[in-house]
Amino acid sequence: xxxxxxxxxxxxxxxxxxxxxxxxTPKTATKPSxxxxxxxxxxxLPDPRSLTGLSTVPDIADPTPIGKFTPKLxxxxxxxxxTTHNITxxxxxxxxxxxxxxxxxxxxxxxxxNLVGRSVSSTENMLADLPVVTQQGHNLNVEAVLExxxxxxxxxxxxxxxENLAQLQNAGIPVVLTEAQHTLENNSxxxxxxxxxxxxPEAGEKLAKxxxxxxxxxxxxxxxxxxxxPLKIAFLYxxxxxxxxxxxxxxYGTTSLIESLGAQDVSALAGIxxxxxxxAEALLAVNPEVIFTMTGGLESTDGLTGLLQRPGVADTIAxxxxxVVAIPDGIxxxxxxxxxxxxxxxxxxxxxxxxxx
Numbered sequence: 001x002x003x004x005x006x007x008x009x010x011x012x013x014x015x016x017x018x019x020x021x022x023x024x025t026p027k028t029a030t031k032p033s034x035x036x037x038x039x040x041x042x043x044x045l046p047d048p049r050s051l052t053g054l055s056t057v058p059d060i061a062d063p064t065p066i067g068k069f070t071p072k073l074x075x076x077x078x079x080x081x082x083t084t085h086n087i088t089x090x091x092x093x094x095x096x097x098x099x100x101x102x103x104x105x106x107x108x109x110x111x112x113x114n115l116v117g118r119s120v121s122s123t124e125n126m127l128a129d130l131p132v133v134t135q136q137g138h139n140l141n142v143e144a145v146l147e148x149x150x151x152x153x154x155x156x157x158x159x160x161x162x163e164n165l166a167q168l169q170n171a172g173i174p175v176v177l178t179e180a181q182h183t184l185e186n187n188s189x190x191x192x193x194x195x196x197x198x199x200x201p202e203a204g205e206k207l208a209k210x211x212x213x214x215x216x217x218x219x220x221x222x223x224x225x226x227x228x229x230p231l232k233i234a235f236l237y238x239x240x241x242x243x244x245x246x247x248x249x250x251x252y253g254t255t256s257l258i259e260s261l262g263a264q265d266v267s268a269l270a271g272i273x274x275x276x277x278x279x280a281e282a283l284l285a286v287n288p289e290v291i292f293t294m295t296g297g298l299e300s301t302d303g304l305t306g307l308l309q310r311p312g313v314a315d316t317i318a319x320x321x322x323x324v325v326a327i328p329d330g331i332x333x334x335x336x337x338x339x340x341x342x343x344x345x346x347x348x349x350x351x352x353x354x355x356x357x
Contacts, residue, residue: 046352062104087199092116104337134160155178178194236278249267263350278313
């Protein structure tokens, strides 16, 4: 795992940095309706290139547990750092990552009641009353963690420093590191690994199958919405009204996300793998038709109006049409047990589809 990726991705989910919401009323396109069970292309679905304005993707509810499984312990697991752990107790779990995917996975595996704390990115309703052990999105409060007396910590190096994690490991707490880069391709294996750590491998197999089946169904539905010429999309990371503005590349999961929607990631087409400053020259070089961004980031830069005032944005095709899709920060570049729902919600916003009443 590249440490530089871990450091850079920490920028993305600084949830404490979001500013105030914009009070503007962005122009939006009139959208047709399609039922959840309808996998045929709606007759009145518009050309997505005719859509203008801001589309906001809704957030998602808590995951549905696959069932209640009794952990079979002890288990021996080797994590992504090559460390072997002997797990004997999962009664007090911390699942810490900057996307919130790990806590959602634990809940979906039927072990959510064993969570005793959370990161700021774990926004599930059932965890709302649990103490937060991170600060500014990704900084780990070691003292707060120790006070909770966890018997297991699941983490992926996007939260805390190597020194923080080593300190907790030296305190006798198993700190099991999982894969930090989440893609559609490694989604099932990631969930099954977490299930193995928790001593519920059967739950992991069942959850992975459920999620894979849901994704296949949703991808069939989305396929009916994709135009013959795929849309070209850039994922822009913005915070505040000053200089924090980047085009994100494949290492952040942008290509996996965008291609899952039947579109093209202009950063991949331009050979951008990590991130580059989103200056006017870079934006015009990739010239997206649609801009993806995070809801909190858009709010922090004074909304759609503020984004369009950034140098170069208004000159792109997306800028000329004010075509922006805002995705909740906690689900924008993560997968996990609710991947299908996330993809569907984003695709509906992208292609101008609304649920039938």
